[in-house]
Amino acid sequence: MNISTLQIDNFRNYQHAKLQFANGINFILGDNAQGKTSLLEAVYLCGVGKSARTSKDKEMIKIESKQSRVQVKLNSKRGKESVDIVLDRTANKRVSISGVPVVRLGELMGVCSVVLFSPDELRIVKEGPNERRRFMDIALCQLSKTYFYTLNNFNKVLSQRNKLLKNGRASDDELFIWDKQFVEIGAKIAKNRRGFVDRLASFAKVRHFALSDTREELTVKYHGVDSQDLDIVKQTLQSQLDADRVKDLKHGYTHSRPHKDDIQILLNGTDARCFGSQGQQRSAALSLKLAEIDILTDLNREPPILLLDDVLSELDNSRCKKLLQFCKFTQTLITATHIEQELLDSIEHFKKFVIKNGTVE
Ligand SMILES: Nc1ncnc2c1ncn2[C@@H]1O[C@H](COP(=O)(O)OP(=O)(O)OP(=O)(O)O)[C@@H](O)[C@H]1O
Ligand SMILES: [Mg+2]
Structure with a gap:
Protein backbone atom coordinates (compact mmCIF):
# COMPACT_ATOMS: atom_id res chain seq x y z
CA MET A 1 0.00 0.00 0.00
CA VAL A 114 -0.07 2.70 9.19
CA VAL A 115 2.61 1.79 11.70
CA LEU A 116 4.12 4.67 13.66
CA PHE A 117 7.41 4.65 15.48
CA SER A 118 8.35 7.76 17.42
CA PRO A 119 10.48 8.33 20.53
CA ASP A 120 7.21 8.11 22.50
CA GLU A 121 6.77 4.49 21.43
CA LEU A 122 9.46 3.58 23.95
CA ARG A 123 6.46 3.57 26.28
CA ILE A 124 5.54 0.14 24.94
CA VAL A 125 8.56 -1.34 26.66
CA LYS A 126 9.11 1.13 29.48
CA GLU A 127 5.72 1.90 30.92
CA GLY A 128 2.73 0.06 32.33
CA PRO A 129 0.47 -2.51 30.61
CA ASN A 130 -1.87 0.21 29.27
CA GLU A 131 0.68 1.11 26.62
CA ARG A 132 1.12 -2.48 25.48
CA ARG A 133 -2.64 -2.99 25.25
CA ARG A 134 -2.88 0.20 23.19
CA PHE A 135 -0.20 -1.24 20.89
CA MET A 136 -2.05 -4.58 20.50
CA ASP A 137 -5.41 -2.88 20.01
CA ILE A 138 -4.28 -0.34 17.39
CA ALA A 139 -2.69 -3.14 15.33
CA LEU A 140 -5.69 -5.45 15.74
CA CYS A 141 -8.19 -2.70 14.85
CA GLN A 142 -6.32 -2.07 11.59
CA LEU A 143 -6.39 -5.77 10.88
CA SER A 144 -10.07 -6.23 11.53
CA LYS A 145 -13.10 -3.93 11.63
CA THR A 146 -14.83 -6.60 13.72
CA TYR A 147 -12.14 -6.26 16.37
CA PHE A 148 -12.62 -2.47 16.37
CA TYR A 149 -16.36 -2.84 17.04
CA THR A 150 -15.82 -5.64 19.56
CA LEU A 151 -13.33 -3.50 21.50
CA ASN A 152 -15.70 -0.52 21.49
CA ASN A 153 -18.51 -2.73 22.79
CA PHE A 154 -16.29 -4.22 25.45
CA ASN A 155 -15.25 -0.77 26.69
CA LYS A 156 -18.91 0.21 26.94
CA VAL A 157 -19.77 -2.95 28.89
CA LEU A 158 -16.81 -2.44 31.21
CA SER A 159 -17.72 1.15 31.84
CA GLN A 160 -21.39 0.22 32.56
CA ARG A 161 -20.33 -2.56 34.91
CA ASN A 162 -17.95 -0.20 36.74
CA LYS A 163 -20.65 2.47 36.99
CA LEU A 164 -22.95 -0.08 38.60
CA LEU A 165 -20.26 -1.23 41.03
CA LYS A 166 -19.35 2.35 41.88
CA ASN A 167 -22.82 3.42 42.90
CA GLY A 168 -22.66 0.64 45.50
CA ARG A 169 -26.15 -0.72 44.94
CA ALA A 170 -25.46 -3.40 42.31
CA SER A 171 -27.88 -6.31 42.60
CA ASP A 172 -26.87 -9.82 41.55
CA ASP A 173 -29.40 -9.72 38.69
CA GLU A 174 -28.05 -6.46 37.32
CA LEU A 175 -24.46 -7.65 37.57
CA PHE A 176 -25.41 -10.91 35.89
CA ILE A 177 -26.50 -9.03 32.74
CA TRP A 178 -23.18 -7.20 32.44
CA ASP A 179 -21.13 -10.27 33.45
CA LYS A 180 -22.65 -12.26 30.62
CA GLN A 181 -21.65 -9.62 28.07
CA PHE A 182 -18.26 -9.08 29.70
CA VAL A 183 -17.49 -12.78 29.28
CA GLU A 184 -18.88 -13.05 25.74
CA ILE A 185 -17.12 -9.99 24.34
CA GLY A 186 -14.06 -10.14 26.59
CA ALA A 187 -13.27 -13.68 25.45
CA LYS A 188 -13.15 -12.57 21.81
CA ILE A 189 -10.76 -9.74 22.70
CA ALA A 190 -8.51 -12.01 24.75
CA LYS A 191 -8.41 -14.64 21.99
CA ASN A 192 -7.48 -12.06 19.34
CA ARG A 193 -4.80 -10.47 21.48
CA ARG A 194 -3.34 -13.84 22.33
CA GLY A 195 -3.21 -14.78 18.63
CA PHE A 196 -1.61 -11.44 17.79
CA VAL A 197 1.14 -11.78 20.42
CA ASP A 198 1.90 -15.36 19.36
CA ARG A 199 2.48 -14.12 15.80
CA LEU A 200 4.34 -11.05 17.02
CA ALA A 201 6.72 -13.17 19.10
CA SER A 202 8.27 -15.03 16.20
CA PHE A 203 8.60 -11.97 13.93
CA ALA A 204 9.98 -9.77 16.73
CA LYS A 205 12.62 -12.34 17.64
CA VAL A 206 13.96 -12.38 14.07
CA ARG A 207 13.85 -8.57 13.75
CA HIS A 208 15.62 -8.01 17.03
CA PHE A 209 18.28 -10.59 16.34
CA ALA A 210 19.15 -8.72 13.14
CA LEU A 211 18.91 -5.24 14.66
CA SER A 212 21.21 -6.13 17.58
CA ASP A 213 23.76 -7.89 15.38
CA THR A 214 22.74 -11.27 16.87
CA ARG A 215 23.69 -10.11 20.36
CA GLU A 216 20.24 -10.13 21.91
CA GLU A 217 17.36 -12.55 21.99
CA LEU A 218 13.96 -10.89 22.31
CA THR A 219 11.21 -13.01 23.82
CA VAL A 220 7.64 -11.79 23.75
CA LYS A 221 4.88 -13.55 25.69
CA TYR A 222 1.19 -12.92 26.10
CA HIS A 223 0.19 -12.41 29.71
CA GLY A 224 -3.52 -13.04 30.10
CA VAL A 225 -6.00 -15.90 29.76
CA ASP A 226 -3.82 -18.74 28.61
CA SER A 227 -5.84 -20.47 25.91
CA GLN A 228 -6.88 -20.05 22.29
CA ASP A 229 -10.10 -22.02 22.82
CA LEU A 230 -12.98 -19.51 23.06
CA ASP A 231 -15.01 -21.70 25.46
CA ILE A 232 -12.08 -22.13 27.80
CA VAL A 233 -11.36 -18.38 27.70
CA LYS A 234 -15.03 -17.69 28.55
CA GLN A 235 -14.97 -20.16 31.44
CA THR A 236 -11.75 -18.63 32.77
CA LEU A 237 -13.16 -15.09 32.56
CA GLN A 238 -16.38 -16.20 34.28
CA SER A 239 -14.50 -17.83 37.15
CA GLN A 240 -12.33 -14.72 37.51
CA LEU A 241 -15.45 -12.54 37.71
CA ASP A 242 -16.97 -14.90 40.30
CA ALA A 243 -13.77 -14.95 42.37
CA ASP A 244 -13.45 -11.15 42.23
CA ARG A 245 -17.12 -10.38 42.95
CA VAL A 246 -16.64 -9.36 46.63
CA LYS A 247 -13.51 -7.36 45.81
CA ASP A 248 -15.24 -5.66 42.86
CA LEU A 249 -18.20 -4.62 45.02
CA LYS A 250 -15.91 -3.38 47.80
CA HIS A 251 -13.67 -1.25 45.57
CA GLY A 252 -16.30 -0.26 43.00
CA TYR A 253 -14.58 -1.45 39.83
CA THR A 254 -13.88 -4.60 37.80
CA HIS A 255 -10.62 -6.36 38.65
CA SER A 256 -10.74 -9.21 36.08
CA ARG A 257 -9.06 -9.48 32.70
CA PRO A 258 -9.01 -9.00 29.67
CA HIS A 259 -8.77 -5.25 30.21
CA LYS A 260 -5.64 -6.11 32.18
CA ASP A 261 -3.94 -8.24 29.50
CA ASP A 262 -0.26 -7.55 29.04
CA ILE A 263 2.77 -8.53 26.97
CA GLN A 264 5.93 -9.71 28.69
CA ILE A 265 9.08 -8.48 26.95
CA LEU A 266 12.34 -10.26 27.79
CA LEU A 267 15.85 -9.53 26.50
CA ASN A 268 18.19 -12.49 26.87
CA GLY A 269 15.78 -13.87 29.45
CA THR A 270 15.41 -10.81 31.70
CA ASP A 271 12.58 -8.28 31.85
CA ALA A 272 13.39 -5.49 29.39
CA ARG A 273 11.23 -3.01 31.31
CA CYS A 274 13.24 -3.34 34.55
CA PHE A 275 16.70 -4.33 33.37
CA GLY A 276 17.09 -3.12 29.77
CA SER A 277 19.34 -0.14 28.96
CA GLN A 278 17.74 2.83 27.23
CA GLY A 279 19.19 1.70 23.87
CA GLN A 280 18.06 -1.88 24.39
CA GLN A 281 14.55 -0.76 25.28
CA ARG A 282 14.44 1.47 22.22
CA SER A 283 15.61 -1.34 19.96
CA ALA A 284 13.12 -3.76 21.50
CA ALA A 285 10.28 -1.28 20.89
CA LEU A 286 11.46 -0.87 17.30
CA SER A 287 11.61 -4.65 16.81
CA LEU A 288 8.01 -4.91 18.04
CA LYS A 289 6.94 -2.25 15.52
CA LEU A 290 8.81 -3.96 12.69
CA ALA A 291 7.13 -7.21 13.71
CA GLU A 292 3.79 -5.40 13.57
CA ILE A 293 4.60 -4.49 9.95
CA ASP A 294 5.44 -8.16 9.28
CA ILE A 295 2.05 -9.24 10.65
CA LEU A 296 0.12 -6.60 8.70
CA THR A 297 2.03 -7.49 5.54
CA ASP A 298 1.45 -11.19 6.09
CA LEU A 299 -2.28 -10.92 6.72
CA ASN A 300 -3.12 -8.07 4.33
CA ARG A 301 -0.82 -9.35 1.57
CA GLU A 302 0.70 -5.87 1.28
CA PRO A 303 2.87 -3.75 3.58
N1 LIG B 1 -3.18 23.84 16.25
C1 LIG B 1 -2.06 24.46 15.91
N2 LIG B 1 -2.10 25.61 15.17
C2 LIG B 1 -0.97 26.25 14.81
N3 LIG B 1 0.25 25.82 15.13
C3 LIG B 1 0.35 24.68 15.85
C4 LIG B 1 -0.79 23.94 16.28
N4 LIG B 1 -0.38 22.87 16.98
C5 LIG B 1 0.96 22.93 17.01
N5 LIG B 1 1.41 24.00 16.32
C6 LIG B 1 2.81 24.42 16.06
O1 LIG B 1 3.24 23.69 14.93
C7 LIG B 1 4.66 23.70 14.90
C8 LIG B 1 5.17 22.40 14.31
O2 LIG B 1 5.05 21.33 15.20
P1 LIG B 1 5.67 19.90 14.88
O3 LIG B 1 5.53 19.10 16.11
O4 LIG B 1 5.09 19.38 13.64
O5 LIG B 1 7.20 20.30 14.63
P2 LIG B 1 8.44 19.38 14.22
O6 LIG B 1 8.96 19.90 12.94
O7 LIG B 1 8.10 17.96 14.30
O8 LIG B 1 9.47 19.77 15.37
P3 LIG B 1 10.56 18.88 16.19
O9 LIG B 1 11.77 18.76 15.32
O10 LIG B 1 10.84 19.72 17.39
O11 LIG B 1 9.93 17.59 16.52
C9 LIG B 1 5.10 24.01 16.34
O12 LIG B 1 5.69 25.26 16.37
C10 LIG B 1 3.81 24.02 17.10
O13 LIG B 1 3.84 24.94 18.16
MG1 LIG C 1 8.66 16.45 15.62
Whole structure:
Protein backbone atom coordinates (compact mmCIF):
# COMPACT_ATOMS: atom_id res chain seq x y z
CA MET A 1 0.00 0.00 0.00
CA ASN A 2 1.26 3.52 -0.63
CA ILE A 3 0.15 7.12 -0.42
CA SER A 4 0.57 9.09 -3.63
CA THR A 5 -0.58 12.46 -2.26
CA LEU A 6 -1.13 14.04 1.12
CA GLN A 7 -3.01 17.31 1.17
CA ILE A 8 -3.67 19.34 4.32
CA ASP A 9 -5.49 22.59 4.96
CA ASN A 10 -5.43 24.54 8.22
CA PHE A 11 -3.83 21.63 9.98
CA ARG A 12 -1.47 22.42 12.94
CA ASN A 13 0.96 25.10 11.65
CA TYR A 14 0.08 24.52 7.96
CA GLN A 15 -2.28 26.71 6.02
CA HIS A 16 -2.05 24.55 2.95
CA ALA A 17 0.37 21.86 1.81
CA LYS A 18 0.39 19.15 -0.82
CA LEU A 19 3.06 16.45 -0.91
CA GLN A 20 3.59 13.77 -3.52
CA PHE A 21 5.36 10.86 -1.92
CA ALA A 22 7.64 8.31 -3.55
CA ASN A 23 7.01 4.60 -3.15
CA GLY A 24 10.02 3.79 -0.96
CA ILE A 25 11.78 6.11 1.45
CA ASN A 26 10.66 9.73 1.90
CA PHE A 27 12.72 12.02 4.13
CA ILE A 28 10.93 14.92 5.77
CA LEU A 29 13.66 17.26 6.96
CA GLY A 30 13.64 20.58 8.78
CA ASP A 31 14.58 22.40 11.97
CA ASN A 32 12.65 21.94 15.18
CA ALA A 33 9.05 23.16 15.32
CA GLN A 34 8.69 23.56 11.54
CA GLY A 35 5.90 20.96 11.07
CA LYS A 36 7.55 17.58 10.40
CA THR A 37 5.69 15.55 13.02
CA SER A 38 2.45 17.28 12.02
CA LEU A 39 2.69 15.70 8.56
CA LEU A 40 3.04 12.21 10.04
CA GLU A 41 0.19 13.03 12.40
CA ALA A 42 -2.02 13.88 9.42
CA VAL A 43 -1.26 10.54 7.75
CA TYR A 44 -1.76 8.66 11.03
CA LEU A 45 -5.12 10.41 11.46
CA CYS A 46 -6.23 9.03 8.08
CA GLY A 47 -5.09 5.55 9.12
CA VAL A 48 -6.34 5.22 12.67
CA GLY A 49 -9.00 7.96 12.79
CA LYS A 50 -7.28 9.81 15.63
CA SER A 51 -3.99 11.48 16.49
CA ALA A 52 -1.16 9.63 18.21
CA ARG A 53 -0.27 12.87 20.04
CA THR A 54 -3.59 13.99 21.43
CA SER A 55 -7.02 12.62 22.20
CA LYS A 56 -8.50 16.05 21.42
CA ASP A 57 -9.13 16.27 17.67
CA LYS A 58 -9.62 20.02 17.81
CA GLU A 59 -6.01 20.58 18.89
CA MET A 60 -5.01 19.68 15.34
CA ILE A 61 -7.04 22.51 13.80
CA LYS A 62 -4.81 25.47 12.98
CA ILE A 63 -5.11 28.16 15.62
CA GLU A 64 -7.70 30.74 14.57
CA SER A 65 -9.16 28.45 11.88
CA LYS A 66 -12.62 26.96 12.12
CA GLN A 67 -11.97 23.83 10.13
CA SER A 68 -9.14 21.60 9.14
CA ARG A 69 -9.00 19.16 6.24
CA VAL A 70 -6.70 16.22 5.57
CA GLN A 71 -6.75 14.06 2.48
CA VAL A 72 -4.62 11.10 1.45
CA LYS A 73 -4.77 9.46 -1.95
CA LEU A 74 -3.84 5.80 -1.80
CA ASN A 75 -2.89 2.94 -4.07
CA SER A 76 -3.50 -0.46 -2.58
CA LYS A 77 -4.45 -3.93 -3.71
CA ARG A 78 -8.04 -2.66 -3.68
CA GLY A 79 -7.10 -0.03 -6.27
CA LYS A 80 -7.12 3.73 -5.94
CA GLU A 81 -8.82 5.14 -2.87
CA SER A 82 -8.84 8.34 -0.88
CA VAL A 83 -9.47 9.17 2.75
CA ASP A 84 -10.80 12.61 3.65
CA ILE A 85 -11.07 13.89 7.20
CA VAL A 86 -12.60 17.19 8.21
CA LEU A 87 -12.07 18.46 11.75
CA ASP A 88 -14.42 21.20 12.88
CA ARG A 89 -14.31 23.34 16.01
CA THR A 90 -18.06 23.15 16.50
CA ALA A 91 -18.96 19.75 15.03
CA ASN A 92 -17.85 16.13 15.10
CA LYS A 93 -15.10 14.94 12.81
CA ARG A 94 -16.27 13.83 9.36
CA VAL A 95 -14.60 10.98 7.55
CA SER A 96 -15.14 9.89 3.95
CA ILE A 97 -13.60 7.10 1.93
CA SER A 98 -13.32 7.83 -1.78
CA GLY A 99 -15.90 10.59 -1.38
CA VAL A 100 -18.45 8.44 0.48
CA PRO A 101 -19.15 9.60 4.06
CA VAL A 102 -18.37 6.99 6.70
CA VAL A 103 -21.15 6.38 9.21
CA ARG A 104 -19.16 4.25 11.66
CA LEU A 105 -15.45 4.91 12.19
CA GLY A 106 -14.73 1.18 12.02
CA GLU A 107 -15.17 1.35 8.25
CA LEU A 108 -11.93 3.33 8.09
CA MET A 109 -9.90 0.53 9.68
CA GLY A 110 -7.45 -1.06 7.27
CA VAL A 111 -8.10 1.39 4.42
CA CYS A 112 -4.86 3.28 5.07
CA SER A 113 -2.80 0.91 7.22
CA VAL A 114 -0.07 2.70 9.19
CA VAL A 115 2.61 1.79 11.70
CA LEU A 116 4.12 4.67 13.66
CA PHE A 117 7.41 4.65 15.48
CA SER A 118 8.35 7.76 17.42
CA PRO A 119 10.48 8.33 20.53
CA ASP A 120 7.21 8.11 22.50
CA GLU A 121 6.77 4.49 21.43
CA LEU A 122 9.46 3.58 23.95
CA ARG A 123 6.46 3.57 26.28
CA ILE A 124 5.54 0.14 24.94
CA VAL A 125 8.56 -1.34 26.66
CA LYS A 126 9.11 1.13 29.48
CA GLU A 127 5.72 1.90 30.92
CA GLY A 128 2.73 0.06 32.33
CA PRO A 129 0.47 -2.51 30.61
CA ASN A 130 -1.87 0.21 29.27
CA GLU A 131 0.68 1.11 26.62
CA ARG A 132 1.12 -2.48 25.48
CA ARG A 133 -2.64 -2.99 25.25
CA ARG A 134 -2.88 0.20 23.19
CA PHE A 135 -0.20 -1.24 20.89
CA MET A 136 -2.05 -4.58 20.50
CA ASP A 137 -5.41 -2.88 20.01
CA ILE A 138 -4.28 -0.34 17.39
CA ALA A 139 -2.69 -3.14 15.33
CA LEU A 140 -5.69 -5.45 15.74
CA CYS A 141 -8.19 -2.70 14.85
CA GLN A 142 -6.32 -2.07 11.59
CA LEU A 143 -6.39 -5.77 10.88
CA SER A 144 -10.07 -6.23 11.53
CA LYS A 145 -13.10 -3.93 11.63
CA THR A 146 -14.83 -6.60 13.72
CA TYR A 147 -12.14 -6.26 16.37
CA PHE A 148 -12.62 -2.47 16.37
CA TYR A 149 -16.36 -2.84 17.04
CA THR A 150 -15.82 -5.64 19.56
CA LEU A 151 -13.33 -3.50 21.50
CA ASN A 152 -15.70 -0.52 21.49
CA ASN A 153 -18.51 -2.73 22.79
CA PHE A 154 -16.29 -4.22 25.45
CA ASN A 155 -15.25 -0.77 26.69
CA LYS A 156 -18.91 0.21 26.94
CA VAL A 157 -19.77 -2.95 28.89
CA LEU A 158 -16.81 -2.44 31.21
CA SER A 159 -17.72 1.15 31.84
CA GLN A 160 -21.39 0.22 32.56
CA ARG A 161 -20.33 -2.56 34.91
CA ASN A 162 -17.95 -0.20 36.74
CA LYS A 163 -20.65 2.47 36.99
CA LEU A 164 -22.95 -0.08 38.60
CA LEU A 165 -20.26 -1.23 41.03
CA LYS A 166 -19.35 2.35 41.88
CA ASN A 167 -22.82 3.42 42.90
CA GLY A 168 -22.66 0.64 45.50
CA ARG A 169 -26.15 -0.72 44.94
CA ALA A 170 -25.46 -3.40 42.31
CA SER A 171 -27.88 -6.31 42.60
CA ASP A 172 -26.87 -9.82 41.55
CA ASP A 173 -29.40 -9.72 38.69
CA GLU A 174 -28.05 -6.46 37.32
CA LEU A 175 -24.46 -7.65 37.57
CA PHE A 176 -25.41 -10.91 35.89
CA ILE A 177 -26.50 -9.03 32.74
CA TRP A 178 -23.18 -7.20 32.44
CA ASP A 179 -21.13 -10.27 33.45
CA LYS A 180 -22.65 -12.26 30.62
CA GLN A 181 -21.65 -9.62 28.07
CA PHE A 182 -18.26 -9.08 29.70
CA VAL A 183 -17.49 -12.78 29.28
CA GLU A 184 -18.88 -13.05 25.74
CA ILE A 185 -17.12 -9.99 24.34
CA GLY A 186 -14.06 -10.14 26.59
CA ALA A 187 -13.27 -13.68 25.45
CA LYS A 188 -13.15 -12.57 21.81
CA ILE A 189 -10.76 -9.74 22.70
CA ALA A 190 -8.51 -12.01 24.75
CA LYS A 191 -8.41 -14.64 21.99
CA ASN A 192 -7.48 -12.06 19.34
CA ARG A 193 -4.80 -10.47 21.48
CA ARG A 194 -3.34 -13.84 22.33
CA GLY A 195 -3.21 -14.78 18.63
CA PHE A 196 -1.61 -11.44 17.79
CA VAL A 197 1.14 -11.78 20.42
CA ASP A 198 1.90 -15.36 19.36
CA ARG A 199 2.48 -14.12 15.80
CA LEU A 200 4.34 -11.05 17.02
CA ALA A 201 6.72 -13.17 19.10
CA SER A 202 8.27 -15.03 16.20
CA PHE A 203 8.60 -11.97 13.93
CA ALA A 204 9.98 -9.77 16.73
CA LYS A 205 12.62 -12.34 17.64
CA VAL A 206 13.96 -12.38 14.07
CA ARG A 207 13.85 -8.57 13.75
CA HIS A 208 15.62 -8.01 17.03
CA PHE A 209 18.28 -10.59 16.34
CA ALA A 210 19.15 -8.72 13.14
CA LEU A 211 18.91 -5.24 14.66
CA SER A 212 21.21 -6.13 17.58
CA ASP A 213 23.76 -7.89 15.38
CA THR A 214 22.74 -11.27 16.87
CA ARG A 215 23.69 -10.11 20.36
CA GLU A 216 20.24 -10.13 21.91
CA GLU A 217 17.36 -12.55 21.99
CA LEU A 218 13.96 -10.89 22.31
CA THR A 219 11.21 -13.01 23.82
CA VAL A 220 7.64 -11.79 23.75
CA LYS A 221 4.88 -13.55 25.69
CA TYR A 222 1.19 -12.92 26.10
CA HIS A 223 0.19 -12.41 29.71
CA GLY A 224 -3.52 -13.04 30.10
CA VAL A 225 -6.00 -15.90 29.76
CA ASP A 226 -3.82 -18.74 28.61
CA SER A 227 -5.84 -20.47 25.91
CA GLN A 228 -6.88 -20.05 22.29
CA ASP A 229 -10.10 -22.02 22.82
CA LEU A 230 -12.98 -19.51 23.06
CA ASP A 231 -15.01 -21.70 25.46
CA ILE A 232 -12.08 -22.13 27.80
CA VAL A 233 -11.36 -18.38 27.70
CA LYS A 234 -15.03 -17.69 28.55
CA GLN A 235 -14.97 -20.16 31.44
CA THR A 236 -11.75 -18.63 32.77
CA LEU A 237 -13.16 -15.09 32.56
CA GLN A 238 -16.38 -16.20 34.28
CA SER A 239 -14.50 -17.83 37.15
CA GLN A 240 -12.33 -14.72 37.51
CA LEU A 241 -15.45 -12.54 37.71
CA ASP A 242 -16.97 -14.90 40.30
CA ALA A 243 -13.77 -14.95 42.37
CA ASP A 244 -13.45 -11.15 42.23
CA ARG A 245 -17.12 -10.38 42.95
CA VAL A 246 -16.64 -9.36 46.63
CA LYS A 247 -13.51 -7.36 45.81
CA ASP A 248 -15.24 -5.66 42.86
CA LEU A 249 -18.20 -4.62 45.02
CA LYS A 250 -15.91 -3.38 47.80
CA HIS A 251 -13.67 -1.25 45.57
CA GLY A 252 -16.30 -0.26 43.00
CA TYR A 253 -14.58 -1.45 39.83
CA THR A 254 -13.88 -4.60 37.80
CA HIS A 255 -10.62 -6.36 38.65
CA SER A 256 -10.74 -9.21 36.08
CA ARG A 257 -9.06 -9.48 32.70
CA PRO A 258 -9.01 -9.00 29.67
CA HIS A 259 -8.77 -5.25 30.21
CA LYS A 260 -5.64 -6.11 32.18
CA ASP A 261 -3.94 -8.24 29.50
CA ASP A 262 -0.26 -7.55 29.04
CA ILE A 263 2.77 -8.53 26.97
CA GLN A 264 5.93 -9.71 28.69
CA ILE A 265 9.08 -8.48 26.95
CA LEU A 266 12.34 -10.26 27.79
CA LEU A 267 15.85 -9.53 26.50
CA ASN A 268 18.19 -12.49 26.87
CA GLY A 269 15.78 -13.87 29.45
CA THR A 270 15.41 -10.81 31.70
CA ASP A 271 12.58 -8.28 31.85
CA ALA A 272 13.39 -5.49 29.39
CA ARG A 273 11.23 -3.01 31.31
CA CYS A 274 13.24 -3.34 34.55
CA PHE A 275 16.70 -4.33 33.37
CA GLY A 276 17.09 -3.12 29.77
CA SER A 277 19.34 -0.14 28.96
CA GLN A 278 17.74 2.83 27.23
CA GLY A 279 19.19 1.70 23.87
CA GLN A 280 18.06 -1.88 24.39
CA GLN A 281 14.55 -0.76 25.28
CA ARG A 282 14.44 1.47 22.22
CA SER A 283 15.61 -1.34 19.96
CA ALA A 284 13.12 -3.76 21.50
CA ALA A 285 10.28 -1.28 20.89
CA LEU A 286 11.46 -0.87 17.30
CA SER A 287 11.61 -4.65 16.81
CA LEU A 288 8.01 -4.91 18.04
CA LYS A 289 6.94 -2.25 15.52
CA LEU A 290 8.81 -3.96 12.69
CA ALA A 291 7.13 -7.21 13.71
CA GLU A 292 3.79 -5.40 13.57
CA ILE A 293 4.60 -4.49 9.95
CA ASP A 294 5.44 -8.16 9.28
CA ILE A 295 2.05 -9.24 10.65
CA LEU A 296 0.12 -6.60 8.70
CA THR A 297 2.03 -7.49 5.54
CA ASP A 298 1.45 -11.19 6.09
CA LEU A 299 -2.28 -10.92 6.72
CA ASN A 300 -3.12 -8.07 4.33
CA ARG A 301 -0.82 -9.35 1.57
CA GLU A 302 0.70 -5.87 1.28
CA PRO A 303 2.87 -3.75 3.58
CA PRO A 304 1.37 -0.87 5.58
CA ILE A 305 2.81 2.65 5.51
CA LEU A 306 5.64 3.15 7.98
CA LEU A 307 5.93 6.46 9.81
CA LEU A 308 9.26 7.04 11.55
CA ASP A 309 9.29 10.19 13.64
CA ASP A 310 12.73 11.36 14.77
CA VAL A 311 13.99 7.82 15.05
CA LEU A 312 17.35 7.95 13.26
CA SER A 313 18.91 10.39 15.74
CA GLU A 314 18.30 7.89 18.51
CA LEU A 315 19.95 4.85 16.92
CA ASP A 316 23.60 4.16 16.16
CA ASN A 317 24.69 4.16 12.52
CA SER A 318 24.70 0.40 12.14
CA ARG A 319 21.09 0.13 13.40
CA CYS A 320 20.05 3.10 11.20
CA LYS A 321 21.44 1.40 8.10
CA LYS A 322 19.68 -1.87 8.91
CA LEU A 323 16.44 0.00 9.47
CA LEU A 324 16.74 1.89 6.16
CA GLN A 325 17.41 -1.35 4.29
CA PHE A 326 14.18 -2.70 5.71
CA CYS A 327 12.27 0.52 4.80
CA LYS A 328 12.98 0.04 1.11
CA PHE A 329 10.25 -2.60 0.97
CA THR A 330 7.52 -0.51 2.49
CA GLN A 331 6.58 3.11 1.85
CA THR A 332 8.22 5.01 4.68
CA LEU A 333 8.00 8.63 5.80
CA ILE A 334 10.99 9.54 7.97
CA THR A 335 11.31 12.84 9.81
CA ALA A 336 14.68 14.18 10.96
CA THR A 337 16.37 17.51 11.59
CA HIS A 338 19.26 16.35 9.40
CA ILE A 339 20.53 13.18 7.80
CA GLU A 340 24.12 12.08 7.44
CA GLN A 341 25.47 11.68 3.93
CA GLU A 342 26.77 8.22 4.87
CA LEU A 343 23.20 7.08 5.48
CA LEU A 344 21.94 8.62 2.24
CA ASP A 345 24.76 6.86 0.41
CA SER A 346 23.59 3.52 1.83
CA ILE A 347 20.27 3.73 -0.05
CA GLU A 348 19.69 4.09 -3.77
CA HIS A 349 16.29 5.73 -4.09
CA PHE A 350 14.62 8.25 -1.86
CA LYS A 351 12.67 11.48 -2.00
CA LYS A 352 13.45 14.48 0.19
CA PHE A 353 11.12 17.22 1.45
CA VAL A 354 12.34 20.23 3.41
CA ILE A 355 9.85 21.79 5.79
CA LYS A 356 10.10 25.41 6.85
CA ASN A 357 7.51 27.08 9.05
CA GLY A 358 4.57 25.08 7.77
CA THR A 359 5.55 25.12 4.11
CA VAL A 360 7.10 22.43 1.97
CA GLU A 361 10.17 23.43 -0.03
N1 LIG B 1 -3.18 23.84 16.25
C1 LIG B 1 -2.06 24.46 15.91
N2 LIG B 1 -2.10 25.61 15.17
C2 LIG B 1 -0.97 26.25 14.81
N3 LIG B 1 0.25 25.82 15.13
C3 LIG B 1 0.35 24.68 15.85
C4 LIG B 1 -0.79 23.94 16.28
N4 LIG B 1 -0.38 22.87 16.98
C5 LIG B 1 0.96 22.93 17.01
N5 LIG B 1 1.41 24.00 16.32
C6 LIG B 1 2.81 24.42 16.06
O1 LIG B 1 3.24 23.69 14.93
C7 LIG B 1 4.66 23.70 14.90
C8 LIG B 1 5.17 22.40 14.31
O2 LIG B 1 5.05 21.33 15.20
P1 LIG B 1 5.67 19.90 14.88
O3 LIG B 1 5.53 19.10 16.11
O4 LIG B 1 5.09 19.38 13.64
O5 LIG B 1 7.20 20.30 14.63
P2 LIG B 1 8.44 19.38 14.22
O6 LIG B 1 8.96 19.90 12.94
O7 LIG B 1 8.10 17.96 14.30
O8 LIG B 1 9.47 19.77 15.37
P3 LIG B 1 10.56 18.88 16.19
O9 LIG B 1 11.77 18.76 15.32
O10 LIG B 1 10.84 19.72 17.39
O11 LIG B 1 9.93 17.59 16.52
C9 LIG B 1 5.10 24.01 16.34
O12 LIG B 1 5.69 25.26 16.37
C10 LIG B 1 3.81 24.02 17.10
O13 LIG B 1 3.84 24.94 18.16
MG1 LIG C 1 8.66 16.45 15.62
